[in-house]
Amino acid sequence: MHYCLPASPVSAAASLSAAFSDGGGGEDRISALPDGLLRNVVSRLPVKDGARTDALSRRWRGLWRATPLVLDDAHLLTDGPGADWRAPAAAAVSRVLASHPGPFRWAHLLSNFIDETNQDALAGWLRLLADKGVENLILVNRPWFDKVPVQLPQSLLCCGASLRRLYLGVWLFPFTREN
Structure with missing residues (x-):
């Protein structure tokens, strides 16, 4: 199913485009960029x-909160063999949604197992989004x-005012019967 979904616009596997060199002189040139460019960097x-x-520095303070977020x-997810990632991942999603003022450009919520025990958390996430x-x-x-x-x-219906794209998978729609 995941091959049908759009790829996240953010990658944790991205490598640095340039190697560090000794000739840099320690000057912070990135912080001199305009706020719009810095927010673009942070959003990626x-x-x-x-x-x-x-x-990083006073110059970067507050940029994350002012950047349209990609979640x-x-x-x-937590790493490690046998790690129970479900509760920590759900708690981390809740923290991010609560701490960032928005807007959210993308929200990729693909890694959570939602059942009757944590369905209220999902409803809260959707309200926050x-x-x-x-x-x-x-x-x-x-x-x-x-x-x-x-x-x-x-x-979920509350998201309609801002949504441009919606992808759903493995859910029952309200007021439908399973037969």
């Missing part, structure tokens, strides 16, 4: 890295093989 970083730019929950002007929403559930997909919360 994974969420964790974008948020960390506040610590890809795959960049928030609606309030913060999400433009592109990719929302795919990953239920366990023996679980029935859950209903989409009606709060």
Whole structure:
């Protein structure tokens, strides 16, 4: 199913385009760029890295919060063999949605398993995304093989004012029967 979805505009696998050299002189030329260009740079970083730019210098402080965000929950997953990534990933999504004022250019929510125990969290995410002007929403559930997909919360309809694109996968629509 994932090959049918648009790729995230942000990649955590991107490499530096130029190697570091000893002849740089320690001058910070990037911070001299206009705010618009710096926001463009920050918007292309994974969420964790974008948020960390506040610590670079006073010049970068506040840029992350002023940048239309691309949220890809795959960049928030914990690493390690056997790591239970579900609860930490959901908590990280909640923190990002609560801390960034918006707008959200893209929200790729593909890595979460939503069932009846955490369906309220999804409804809250959708309300926050609606309030913060999400433009592109990719929302795919990953239920366990023996679980029935859950209903989409009606709060999804609140996103309609700002949405330009919507991709849904493995959900039951409200007021539909499973037969």
